[in-house]
Amino acid sequence: MSRAPTYSSLTSPSNTTRRPRDSLELASLASTTPTSSHASRSSSLSGISSSRKISLSGEDPLSPSNPAGSTPQRPLTHSRSFSVTSAFDFASNLFPLSTTAAGYTSIGAAQNNGLDLVDGGNLEKHKSITYLNGLSLIVGLIIGSGIFSSPAQITTNAGSPGASLLVWLVAGILAWTGAASYAELGGAIPLNGGAQVYLSKIFGDLFGFLFTWSSVFVLKPGSAAIIAIIFGEYIVRAFSSNSTSTPNTNPSIIWIEKGISLLALTLVALLNCLSTKLATRMGDGFMFFKFFALLSIAITGLIVAVTGRTLTSFTPNQDWKTTSWFAGTNTNASNWAVALYAGLWAFDGWDNTNFVLGEFRNPGRDLPRVIHTAMPLVILSYLLATLSYTLVLPDKIIASSNTIAVTFGARVFGPIGSLILALMVSASCFGALNATTFTSGRLVYAAGKEGYLPSVFGTVGMPGSDPKPLRLRSNSINNSDSSFGSRVMAKLLVDDIFFTPITAVVFNSLLTALYILTGSFQTLITFYGVAGYSFYFLTVLGLIVLRIKEPHLERPYRTWISTPIIFCCVSLFLLSRAVFARPFQTIVVLVFVGAGVPVWWVWVRGKDGRGGEAREWRFWKRWGRR
16 A cells, blocks of 8 residues: 655645645545545545535635635645545545634634624534643543442442452553543544544444434433433432432432433533533533542541541541451452443543544644543542542441442531532532533534434524624623623633534433433443443444554554553453343344434435435425425
């Protein structure tokens, strides 16, 4: 396989002397229809699969109608290479990072003052997510309620405090291998959509659609519903007499919890519809709060262990001083598998940032930094919190409580500690709900752009309106003539108001509300275990396939080849456990995923024209297509 010229040397069909463009490298990875070998070298939009025809039509930077296509550009700082046999066509799909009515502007260039209108309806041209925002997205979803409740299942199955800490460490490292694999894929294919895009580009549209089918309709709204319900439970627990770990069985209390969950979901959805910057800054705040909460637990546990005192009559655990930390360790492999599964569940969310990668200011640089900062910080925080639980509470209490943080607060500080810890867990869940709503909306948006869902879900702003939202003046922050409220809003919303995938966020929120009202969470967890890790496995396996198929594709970050291999083995192990533990539920999951095949055949394949004349469902055509 020979090495082709880099894209910096590619020329425009209309101007062979045009200087290289400072372009977003994501659209260059749009695959061509694999019906002929010549298709990969085609530079026309006709060769692009349906997944990019929607998003690129009318946005070609090489077109004379695009104001960014006729202005000199600053040269690229590096070259991106690709192979001659590549299915990724670079020449026709490059587009600039941002455009204005006056022409091309680079990131960080001065914007017009005042309430401006922003042209275009493509989130991937609107670069607003920073390294800190990406870090908060991963941390925000990983640290939800797991570390505040999961230790019971891990301690029970591991059998000893030392073994429990080992399980937490191994689970964190294994999750880190998956995150590192996604970091390489994200750098090579810097698009919104995460695994949806990776699977479709590597294995074909069918796999990308099946991931969308499962994630959009079950995985994402289902997990958000679980987070919202836990939020409601802890809020009720904080302000009620039930400070024990026993769940409420009173139907009235259950509906109050669901009502609070729906209110939290509505608030988060409104904030995510209003402004990207507001949602990400809120996520930043919750990230710091979560680290503060876990650090507070760790410090409290160490102080209690050293002094041997609490503010209540409770006597702290002394077994860790007199008994081996590995005494009673379980030797049954099945129990270790259950413990590892619970640990991995607590670390889930490491793929969160990949769903919004197209909106990163510098995805190739920031994504690996985000991954390799977030994962060790979360692992360390989890280990310290678990160590603190062990130093204060006996193993019997840890193994029997599913609200370990609240129990910890009650034993150390009394009722006020129980209240404070319950509110902390509630706030952590609210932050996780914000993170999953933000990324789920981008997944639905990417599916609409790809053609996997009706195109209305791939739009920005209010449906049916021209996506030209107001932009607050960024320099009004320091404008003394502005009111205090205006300055505060400008600080929070130095961003495009309503320049968000509103339809996608609302659709995801409605599905989440449906699961809150009717969902069976045990079924959702089983679905996650089978479908979730099946797609994790295929996506990381795709990294290995991509290295073979595209050896010259530029990868800003390359992980060790052992990393995806280890993660694939772990995924297969977890899948086998789920199959043998719950065979009937596994069959149900497989049937649901398989039901997406005929939907893809009618909707995506028919629309592409690969199956003959384009076909669309009348309902979708009437309400979803414009």
